[in-house]
Amino acid sequence: MARGATTMEVRRDGVAVIxxxxxxxxxxxxxxxxxxxxxxxxxxxxxxxxxxxxxxAKGRFSGGFDINxxxxxxxxxxxxSLSIDFLTDIVEDAxxxxxxxxxxxxxxxxxxxxxxxxxxxxTSSAQLGLPELQLGIIPGMGGTQRLxxxxxxxxxxxxxxxxxxxxxxxxxxxxxxxxIVSANELINTACFWALEIVEDKRPWFRSLxxxxxxxxxxxxxxxxxxxRVQAQKQSANVQxxxxxxxxxxxGIISGPRAGLMKESLSAKMLEMSQTSxxxxxxxxxxxxxxxxxxxxxxxxxxxxxxxxxxxxxxLMGSGIAxxxxxxxxxxxxxxxxxxxxxxxxSRIKANLQSFVKKGxxxxxxxxxxxxxxxxxxxxxxxxxxxxxxxxxxxxxSLKQKIFADLDKYCxxxxxxxxxxxxxxxxxxxxxxxxxxxxxxxxxxxxAHVMPxxxxxxxxxxxxxxxxxxxxxxxxxxxxxxVIGNCTGFAVNRMFFPYTQVAGLLVDYGLDVYHIDxxxxxxxxxxxxxxxxxxxxxxxxxxxxKQYLQSYPKRCYKSMLIQLMxxxxxxxxSSGKGFYLYDDKWKASPDPDIKKYVEKSRSxxxxxxxxxxxxxxxxxCLCLEPNYYPFLYVLDTFDTDPILPxxxxxxxxxxxxxxxxxxxLHTYISYFYSELxxxxxxxxxxxxxxxxxxxxxVLKTAWN
Numbered sequence: 001m002a003r004g005a006t007t008m009e010v011r012r013d014g015v016a017v018i019x020x021x022x023x024x025x026x027x028x029x030x031x032x033x034x035x036x037x038x039x040x041x042x043x044x045x046x047x048x049x050x051x052x053x054x055x056x057a058k059g060r061f062s063g064g065f066d067i068n069x070x071x072x073x074x075x076x077x078x079x080x081s082l083s084i085d086f087l088t089d090i091v092e093d094a095x096x097x098x099x100x101x102x103x104x105x106x107x108x109x110x111x112x113x114x115x116x117x118x119x120x121x122x123t124s125s126a127q128l129g130l131p132e133l134q135l136g137i138i139p140g141m142g143g144t145q146r147l148x149x150x151x152x153x154x155x156x157x158x159x160x161x162x163x164x165x166x167x168x169x170x171x172x173x174x175x176x177x178x179x180i181v182s183a184n185e186l187i188n189t190a191c192f193w194a195l196e197i198v199e200d201k202r203p204w205f206r207s208l209x210x211x212x213x214x215x216x217x218x219x220x221x222x223x224x225x226x227x228r229v230q231a232q233k234q235s236a237n238v239q240x241x242x243x244x245x246x247x248x249x250x251g252i253i254s255g256p257r258a259g260l261m262k263e264s265l266s267a268k269m270l271e272m273s274q275t276s277x278x279x280x281x282x283x284x285x286x287x288x289x290x291x292x293x294x295x296x297x298x299x300x301x302x303x304x305x306x307x308x309x310x311x312x313x314x315l316m317g318s319g320i321a322x323x324x325x326x327x328x329x330x331x332x333x334x335x336x337x338x339x340x341x342x343x344x345x346s347r348i349k350a351n352l353q354s355f356v357k358k359g360x361x362x363x364x365x366x367x368x369x370x371x372x373x374x375x376x377x378x379x380x381x382x383x384x385x386x387x388x389x390x391x392x393x394x395x396x397s398l399k400q401k402i403f404a405d406l407d408k409y410c411x412x413x414x415x416x417x418x419x420x421x422x423x424x425x426x427x428x429x430x431x432x433x434x435x436x437x438x439x440x441x442x443x444x445x446x447a448h449v450m451p452x453x454x455x456x457x458x459x460x461x462x463x464x465x466x467x468x469x470x471x472x473x474x475x476x477x478x479x480x481x482v483i484g485n486c487t488g489f490a491v492n493r494m495f496f497p498y499t500q501v502a503g504l505l506v507d508y509g510l511d512v513y514h515i516d517x518x519x520x521x522x523x524x525x526x527x528x529x530x531x532x533x534x535x536x537x538x539x540x541x542x543x544x545k546q547y548l549q550s551y552p553k554r555c556y557k558s559m560l561i562q563l564m565x566x567x568x569x570x571x572x573s574s575g576k577g578f579y580l581y582d583d584k585w586k587a588s589p590d591p592d593i594k595k596y597v598e599k600s601r602s603x604x605x606x607x608x609x610x611x612x613x614x615x616x617x618x619x620c621l622c623l624e625p626n627y628y629p630f631l632y633v634l635d636t637f638d639t640d641p642i643l644p645x646x647x648x649x650x651x652x653x654x655x656x657x658x659x660x661x662x663x664l665h666t667y668i669s670y671f672y673s674e675l676x677x678x679x680x681x682x683x684x685x686x687x688x689x690x691x692x693x694x695x696x697v698l699k700t701a702w703n
Contacts, residue, residue: 003029005477008039014050015191016043025063028109032066036113037086044094050658051194052094054117055101055187056110061126064108067135067280083141084260087116090205092206097197101190102126103183107165112141115150115176115207118197121190122168122177129165135278135283138244140267142208145251146260149210150176153220157227157248161241175213184229208256217253224249225417237522238275238400290470292482295463302471303413303464306330309385311402313344313375316419317391319447322351326361327447327476332385333375348373351448355420379409387472389441391419394542403438415465417441421492421539422546425458425485435460439469443478453478458485487550488543490568496547502528503558506597507604512578513589530587533577537561537570560600 004022011017018039020026036054043049056062091098100106100114102122111128114120122128130143138144139160148156151174158164171177181189196202202397214220224245229242244267251259270276290296308324309332310317317333324331325348333348335341352369355361361369374381382388388410406416416438418428429438440456453473457466466482473480483490506512516527532540540561548555564570564577566668571577572585579587 003027003068004032005035006032006039008043010043010046010049011191013191013195014048015053015194016046016049016051017053017055017187017191018043019055019057021057022066023058023567024060025105026058026060026110027063027066028113029066030069033082033086037090040090040094044090044096049096050198051096051191051271052098053101053187053190053194054113054606055190056104059183059601060104061100061102061114062110063105064110064131065141067283084111084257087113087142088208088260090441092116092118092208097194097204099190099194099197101186101592102128102168103186108132108143112143112146115146115452116142117626118204118206119178119190119193119202120176121179121181121186121193122171123183123186124143124167124169124180126168127165128168129163129172130160130177131163131165133160133240133244134163134275136238136240136279137270138240138247138263138267140263142260142263144244144247144263145256147176148248148252149213149256150174150207152213153215153223153248153252155437157223157245160244160248161227161231169206173631184388193398195490208260214252220249220252223335239273240270241273243270248686253424286479287478289481290474292466292470295466295470295482298463300464300467302468303386305386305468305472307332307385307387308472309334309382309388311388311406312391313340313347314391315445316443316447317345318344318347319445319449320389320391320419320443321373322348322448323443323476323478325369326355328369329372329472329476331373332381333373334379335375335377336383337377341377345373345375347377351446379405379445381417382406382409382414384487385410385414387417387468389417391420394420394539396423396425399423400429400431400473403429407432413437415439415468417444417469422488422543424487425456436462439465440485441469442491444491449478451479452491453480454489454491455480455482456485456489457482483605487546492543496543499532500556500558501529503560504556506560507558507601512597529578532561533579533581533587535571536573537565537577558600559603560596563596563599639641 004020004027006018006020008016008018016039018036020028020032020036022029022032026032040052043052044225062629097119098117100117100120102114102120104123104128106114106122106126106128108129108131109441111130114128130139130147132139139147147159149155151159151171155174159166165178166174168177168180172180179189179193193202197204227245228242228499231245235241247259247263247266250262285628307330310321310324311334313321313333313335321331321333321344333341333344337408349370352361353368356363356366388406390399390406392398392402399420403416403418406414410416412434415435416429416432416434417440418425418440419442420428420440421442425438425440426435429435432438435458438458439461440455442456444450444452450650453468455469470480470482479654481490487493488496502515505515512529516529519527526534544555544557548557568574569576572581572587575581576590577595580590581587
């Protein structure tokens with residue numbers, strides 16, 4: 001079955017308009033590329049065709065190469081057959097000019113095809129970029145060679161290595177786009193531009209051979225070397241960023257043709273890598289998160305959500321408010337007094353200003369977004385709110401009171417959502433008469449940045465409420481996962497064993513900072529103890545309390561945090577936790593930690609068998625780069641990571657099987673980095689099995 005095609009229409013002025021049509025994003029499937037090649041060859045043969053305009057159907061140029069083609073494409077395809085034989089030799093080197101007419105999106109292979117054209121005309125809001133590195137690959141159709149020649153080497157490296165897209169108006173400023181026009185005038189302007197190239201009224205640029213944006217070779221070396229250093233820091237355990245840099249370097253040093261060949265060979269090699277297979281798996285998993293059984297088949301349409309009220313202007317509440325006003329929702333922020341309200345609004349302003357500093361928002365937009373926010377000290381303005389999100393402390397009685405008040409003030413269709421990370425939703429809504437309108441909306445800090453949103457439903461939550469919240473998640477650009485009402489929901493339910501194991505490892509004799517170092521070296525942004533400092537010991541203790549109530553026989557109760565809290569060490573906010581923090585919040589190890597660790601170990605009453613400690617150390621070392629060759633990526637819709645959330649308890653029978661377990665690397669739809677269990681088997685036994693069995697297996701294995 002064909003997956004998309006192109007159509008060609010020859011206008012009276014002699015311009016052949018070739019249109020990519022492959023809904024929903026006009027992906028470049030193998031069928032589309034074959035059709036495009038046929039249309040191009042026909043247009044070049046025909047004497048009545050003077051020039052060519054390439055565009056996409058229904059307001060979208062192209063979302064890029066069809067990822068399904070990685071699995072289904074020809075395995076023995078000659079290197080460069082697409083990027084060189086077709087795009088370069090037929091399109092770019094043709095005797096008739098091509099102009100790309102871009103609207104909507106030109107991403108990945110879509111932008112690569114556009115860069116082959118001799119000019120590009122775009123709408124101001126179109127999104128352009130090369131995000132291939134998100135999939136563990138590099139641009140494979142000439143993007144690594146043409147983008148540096150069009151926007152300059154530094155900007156090209158930024159766009160590719162960070163998978164950063166830019167709007168049409170910015171692309172015009174950088175030189176990627178030649179003209180900005182309205183969508184209504186796009187095709188006519190592109191055709192006019194193409195004819196002016198034919199008449200020598202405009203320059204005929206072949207971007208592959210441009211050198212005016214490239215610096216001198218000495219400067220190139222400096223830029224490339226700096227990029228390599230940064231890539232090694234930020235992506236220490238994957239190869240594709242460095243491969244991308246090497247390919248760019250090859251094209252500048254040895255010439256664009258050599259660069260194209262190296263790009264083609266490298267892209268094919270990376271396509272077959274385990275990293276790319278895993279990241280593609282995550283890509284598809286992310287897009288499946290809104291396809292909820294017994295929801296999408298009901299035919300429900302989302303209701304219009306305009307006004308959202310937030311109770312609590314702390315770190316989470318202000319972050320949620322920022323995410324909402326940044327995406328044009330009216331927001332009411334409620335606090336208990338003027339002091340807390342001013343502090344919450346100040347946080348929101350700072351969040352928006354961070355967008356401005358990063359170039360993600362203009363100063364004018366800053367003022368417009370801020371005008372969508374209003375602060376209140378009571379519930380009077382909640383009467384016409386469509387959704388209320390509670391984001392206060394993890395205190396059951398406080399949340400119950402808030403929800404009871406909301407039930408009195410809000411209209412009968414208003415959705416009540418809680419940002420709780422652990423508390424039973426039915427308990428929170430116990431004092432209301434509207435359990436069918438209560439759901440969880442668990443954001444992750446900082447809420448205006450982190451992409452994951454857990455949407456939690458109880459047995460009484462209506463399907464319409466879930467549909468509405470999924471639509472809000474889409475509008476604020478979050479990746480939603482819908483899960484049931486259980487302790488810890490999905491993420492924390494899996495993440496809790498990670499911190500449990502960290503405490504067990506310390507009580508067994510491992511060093512706090514060594515554990516954090518190993519985890520960080522593996523690729524996590526920070527270790528479990530640094531993370532606990534940021535979250536705060538109060539939250540950590542409250543979370544453990546919930547788990548102890550739900551799973552008393554499965555939890556390991558280390559006294560380490562409790563001992564530190566007793567001496568006013570509560571984490572980053574107090575200036576000292578597992579680490580010490582200076583006035584700029586820079587963390588440094590604290591020698592005083594030793595006394596708390598020693599006391600915790602003595603209270604744990606664990607005999608420190610040196611063989612077990614050594615084995616635990618090697619368990620951590622499994623996370624070192626290249627130590628363990630098979631790292632599988634799993635998502636919330638696969639079995640292993642999500643089994644605890646549906647009541648299953650995986651188990652392993654023998655050490656030989658344990659050593660073959662490859663699920664060390666766990667993703668949940670790109671939740672802030674990787675969600676890692678410091679050794680999959682330890683977490684499994686510790687939380688979903690029992691401590692004694694875990695220790696017996698370790699000792700037996702070592703002996």
